[in-house]
Each structure stands twice: as C-alpha cells, then as structure tokens.
Amino acid sequence: MxxxxxxxxxxxxxxxxxxxxxxxxxxxxxxxxxxxxxxxxxxxxxxxxxxxxxxxxxxxxxxxxxxxxxxxxxxxxxxxxxxxxxxxxxxxxxxxxxxxxxxxxxxxxxxxxxxxxxxxxxxxxxxxMFEDWDFLDDSLSDYIELCKKNPEFVQKFFHIDLEEYLELMPDDIKEEYFNAKNKSKISLKKEDNIEELIVKLIYNATKYKENDPRRLMNTSETQLSDDVTAIIKEKLHDNGIIVTREMTSGFAKKGIGECDFYIYTYKDNIFKVVAIGENKEWGNFEKQLKQLLGYMNSDTMFGFTILFNKNINLGTALKKRKQILEDLYVEIDGVKNFEVVGEIEEVEGMSNVLMTLHKNPEKENSYFRIYHFVVNAKLDERQESALQARK
Incomplete structure (x- = not known):
C-alpha cells in the first residue's frame, strides 16, 4: 500500500x-x-x-x-x-x-x-497523498537555483536532499547541481572529513571484495586495485575528489604502475594531493610501506596500504604486519626517519584496520597518518567446511 x-x-x-x-x-x-x-x-x-x-x-x-x-x-x-x-x-x-x-x-x-x-x-x-509538492517542476527548479547560491541553506532550512531528486533533473541541470555542490563546503568543510570519507569508502570496498573469496583467490594485485578504484570512484567524484590508478609520484621509477592509488582534489584552480595508496600481496608489506613513503611528500594529507593476503593464515599475517610497523624506520646518517609516533591504533568500527602516525622529516611539528587495510582470501578452513557439507 x-x-x-x-x-x-x-x-x-x-x-x-x-x-x-x-x-x-x-x-x-x-x-x-x-x-x-x-x-x-x-x-x-x-x-x-x-x-x-x-x-x-x-x-x-x-x-x-x-x-x-x-x-x-x-x-x-x-x-x-x-x-x-x-x-x-x-x-x-x-x-x-x-x-x-x-x-x-x-x-x-x-x-x-x-x-x-x-x-x-x-x-x-x-x-x-503528498506531504508537499517539492517534486513538481516549478518547486524543484526554485530549489536548484537556491542550491547554486547556497547548498547548505537548501538542506538545512528546507530539509531537502536534492540527491533524491536527481532522476527528475535534465542532464544539464544535474551537471549544474553537481558543480554547485562541489564548489560548496557543505559536505567537506574540513580536511578530516575528506580523510574520514575516503577511509570508510576504501574499507567498505575491501569488505565487498571479500564477499567472494573464490574469485578473490584468482584476482591479481592489479585487478584488486582496479576493483577498489571502481567501487569508490563515484562517491568520491560526488564530493569533488578524484582517484586515479597507475600514477607516478615522488621517487617512483618512471613509467606507469608505480603508485597504485592517487587521490586528489582540484578546487578553485588549486591542486591538492589528498592520499596515496599501495596494494601488495603478502610478503611485500615492508617494501610496500617504504615505497609508499617514497611516493608521498610533506603536502600529502595521508597514505594507506592494502595488504592482499592469499598465502598465509590471516592471524599470522596480522601479527607480522604489526611487528613490521613497530620496527619501521628509514635511517640516514644515523637518524631514524618515519618511525611510528605513539601507539599503533585500531580504527574504531573497522575490522583489522590499523592507523599509524609518522613525522614529516621536511617540516617541524608536522605529521601524517597511514591507514593499513587487509583483503583476505585465505579461508582454507571455511572452504573445507563447505566442501564437507556437500558430501
């Protein structure tokens, strides 16, 4: 009814x-x-x-x-x-x-x-039959014109989420709406909001990929990176954030395929690197970390790693990952750089996701975070249980 x-x-x-x-x-x-x-x-x-x-x-x-x-x-x-x-x-x-x-x-x-x-x-x-007539052409067009001037006013004062009305907008009006939204600071007023959004999207993408472990076992690093990018791309674009694959950055070798994830914004004619990420199969985690540090610079907001495990027990991989993080540093002239500052933190509400804090060597009192995700395809015990159930 x-x-x-x-x-x-x-x-x-x-x-x-x-x-x-x-x-x-x-x-x-x-x-x-x-x-x-x-x-x-x-x-x-x-x-x-x-x-x-x-x-x-x-x-x-x-x-x-x-x-x-x-x-x-x-x-x-x-x-x-x-x-x-x-x-x-x-x-x-x-x-x-x-x-x-x-x-x-x-x-x-x-x-x-x-x-x-x-x-x-x-x-x-x-x-x-209707609480209001906001969906009618004349009302909707008025709200869109208001949105172009002040998106926050439309949502907070009229309690209207124009995202729900996209199907009623012609393509050119829809484009104008997105342009107005991207220029506004309603959804991303602070850098922390951008960071939180991206971290959640990456986590959700990794969990989604784990839903099909059989296919995941036959997935390559490159395919996994492509899949994660495809999953998070649209939502990031809605917030004026761009994610690209196979981007050279920092001290990566020349040629594509060095930097797995490159996330940035371009607003008001200003380019800003938001995040750089690396995805590697288990066995290359320490190398992955040091590659990531080489790709980043002091202006990069944060970094992230995706540990793609297809080879060893998950508990073993997690234990060794933490040990590698605890021992991480890059030594130059007797000075240790990029050591973890403080405790290695578990990200609240996200299974097996760690966050580490590191000091920027180029800037005094400047720090950056790295988030560490896991995609696990090693489920031998559960696979065997399913096989025995079919006998």
Whole structure:
C-alpha cells in the first residue's frame, strides 16, 4: 500500500489504494491500446521519456504493485511525480466517479473522517497523498537555483536532499547541481572529513571484495586495485575528489604502475594531493610501506596500504604486519626517519584496520597518518567446511 501522512485506519488506506490502482489500470490500458510514448509524457518529464522509457514504465509498475501489496510504501520523488500527474490525467480524461464507500464503524479518528469524506474525490487526493509538492517542476527548479547560491541553506532550512531528486533533473541541470555542490563546503568543510570519507569508502570496498573469496583467490594485485578504484570512484567524484590508478609520484621509477592509488582534489584552480595508496600481496608489506613513503611528500594529507593476503593464515599475517610497523624506520646518517609516533591504533568500527602516525622529516611539528587495510582470501578452513557439507 502507498502510505500517506495521515493517521488513518488500514481499511480506509486500502480503499484509497484501490482507487489509485483503478487509475493506473486505465492508464496502462490506454498505453497498450495506442502507444506508451503518447501517454508517458503526460505523467513524466519529457526528457526522461525520451532517454529512458523503460524507467518510466518501471515506475508505473512499481506504483501498481504498491497499491496491491500489504507493505507500507513511502514514495520516492519520481514516484510522487508520476502519481501526482496520474491523478491530474484521470481528472482530465474521464468524468467517471468512484463509488467506494466507508462504513461509520471504520472511522476511528478525525483523519479517518476527512479521508472518508473525500474517498472518491480525486482532486483531494492531490492534497492528502503528498506531504508537499517539492517534486513538481516549478518547486524543484526554485530549489536548484537556491542550491547554486547556497547548498547548505537548501538542506538545512528546507530539509531537502536534492540527491533524491536527481532522476527528475535534465542532464544539464544535474551537471549544474553537481558543480554547485562541489564548489560548496557543505559536505567537506574540513580536511578530516575528506580523510574520514575516503577511509570508510576504501574499507567498505575491501569488505565487498571479500564477499567472494573464490574469485578473490584468482584476482591479481592489479585487478584488486582496479576493483577498489571502481567501487569508490563515484562517491568520491560526488564530493569533488578524484582517484586515479597507475600514477607516478615522488621517487617512483618512471613509467606507469608505480603508485597504485592517487587521490586528489582540484578546487578553485588549486591542486591538492589528498592520499596515496599501495596494494601488495603478502610478503611485500615492508617494501610496500617504504615505497609508499617514497611516493608521498610533506603536502600529502595521508597514505594507506592494502595488504592482499592469499598465502598465509590471516592471524599470522596480522601479527607480522604489526611487528613490521613497530620496527619501521628509514635511517640516514644515523637518524631514524618515519618511525611510528605513539601507539599503533585500531580504527574504531573497522575490522583489522590499523592507523599509524609518522613525522614529516621536511617540516617541524608536522605529521601524517597511514591507514593499513587487509583483503583476505585465505579461508582454507571455511572452504573445507563447505566442501564437507556437500558430501
């Protein structure tokens, strides 16, 4: 059932949904008798009908299913848009009246009485079926214009997340929205917010890859780096952050393939390196760390490593990883550089992720963090358990 923002009884809500179902049924019949293209533009944005007719038909089917099932559905903006225009279409093309009745004993509240009074008044449906009309073209265009000037104002004052309305925006307007969002400081006011976002995205990507250990065992370092990049790329782009692969940096050798992950921003014509990362199979962790330190410079916000384990027990790999971190340093003229400062910390809420703090040798009182992730494909015991279960 499509739910509404009124406290009404289930029986009355079912009757509301029954009337909506009949409207959708007539619309679908009209489409099939003639053609969808003629009718879809009556209830969907013209650009969406032109670019993605299948999406429009899918939304119609969703609405129809909602009216017949037993779940309480809150509509997305594109579904609200379609339903609102379906109601308008019905009022324009037919003079038929609905004949739904509600018994007095079904009325339990003032909201029940109001809906009961208007159960067959489709014009009234355009009011009580929607909390607001933000999804309509004129309202949405106003919010987008405000967003161009002050995205924070739109979200905080009007409590509207325009991300939910992307399907209703033409491509050029969508691009303008993203440009305005990227220029704003609403989501990334501080560098720590950028760092936290990237760390969470990388962690989620590594956990996602671990969901398929059989395929992971046949995945190369390069493939894993490509997969992680593909998973995090879109969300980073939404926040004005760019991630690239196979980038030369620092003291990497010339040629591609040295720096596995290179993450940066380019805002207000200013280029800033946010993070550099290295992904290596187990056995190369110490080399991986020192490579990473060579790729970074004092302006890099933070670094990260991904330990790709396919060879040894995970517990053993984690223990040896910590030992390597504790013993890490690069000695020049008797001076130890890049030693871990303070304790090796476990990142809260992230399994097997460590964070280490290191001093920048080029700057006084300047430090940087390195996050250490694990992707584990070595699950012999669980694989054997699954095999025995099939015998």
């Amino acid at each position: 499509i739910s509404i923002d009124y406290e009404i009884s289930e029986n009355i809500l079912r009757k509301v949904n029954k009337n909506i179902y009949l409207i959708i049924e007539l619309f679908n019949k009209s489409c099939k008798d003639l053609d969808y293209e003629t009718f879809l533009v009556e209830i969907f944005p013209e650009f969406l009908c032109r670019k993605n007719k299948e999406k429009c038909i899918e939304v119609l089917k969703e609405l129809e299913e909602y009216t017949r099932d037993d779940y309480y559905h809150n509509l997305k903006p594109i579904q609200e848009y379609a339903l609102f225009n379906l109601l308008g279409w019905w009022l324009e093309v037919t003079d038929c009246d609905f004949e739904e009745t509600i018994e007095e004993n079904d009325i339990k509240s003032l909201d029940d009485r109001y809906i009961a009074k208007n159960i067959n008044n489709i014009e009234a449906y355009k009011g009580f």
